[in-house]
Amino acid sequence: MSRDPLALVPDEALVVLYANGDREAARALTSRLLPRILGYAARILQDRAEAEDVAQEAMLRLWRVAPNWRPDEAKVTTWLYRVVVNLCTDRLRARQRRKLDALDDVAEPADSATSVVTAMIDVERQLALETALATLPDRQRQAVVLRHIEGLTNPEIADVMAIGVEAVESLTARGKRTLTQILSGQKAALGYEGVE
Numbered sequence: 001m002s003r004d005p006l007a008l009v010p011d012e013a014l015v016v017l018y019a020n021g022d023r024e025a026a027r028a029l030t031s032r033l034l035p036r037i038l039g040y041a042a043r044i045l046q047d048r049a050e051a052e053d054v055a056q057e058a059m060l061r062l063w064r065v066a067p068n069w070r071p072d073e074a075k076v077t078t079w080l081y082r083v084v085v086n087l088c089t090d091r092l093r094a095r096q097r098r099k100l101d102a103l104d105d106v107a108e109p110a111d112s113a114t115s116v117v118t119a120m121i122d123v124e125r126q127l128a129l130e131t132a133l134a135t136l137p138d139r140q141r142q143a144v145v146l147r148h149i150e151g152l153t154n155p156e157i158a159d160v161m162a163i164g165v166e167a168v169e170s171l172t173a174r175g176k177r178t179l180t181q182i183l184s185g186q187k188a189a190l191g192y193e194g195v196e
Helices: 011-019 023-045 048-068 076-098 116-135 138-149 154-161 165-184
Strands: none
Touching: 011 023, 011 048, 011 076, 023 048, 023 076, 023 138, 048 076, 076 138, 076 154, 116 138, 116 165, 138 154, 138 165, 154 165
């Protein structure tokens, strides 16, 4: 049995509880969703500080709409990812207008439970993936990250991105092909020699 009585409460019910004044519901929902949307925004924006701003703004928007939330209209995660996608898109467009070409390359801290060599390989692999993801067009990158990193289904991604399921399939397939081409020449350097 879970120690947290709200651990098994669905997201939509937590929003309604928060709207009715339950601050513990907000805490539970924030701890459940914030890491996911922060990770997604960081992968799309390639900038941790900007991703934190986006995640914070998305959660604030959720709290603002909570009093009017209709659980039967949308899943909280779908609504929240759509907000994050829109906020990330706005920031990416602003970057293009300012003609910023350089992205900060920030490696995630290594897990202290792994060996130094394993940690270094993991960092190199993560950096290679992040670099390859950055080369994809925005919509392909969003679809690939939502599908293969965040684990959303194609219909959920279609809802988040406001496109059809076929478009999601096309975007993810093209993105995967491009990533495979980019990363295939780095197999040995990333410790994947002999892996298909």
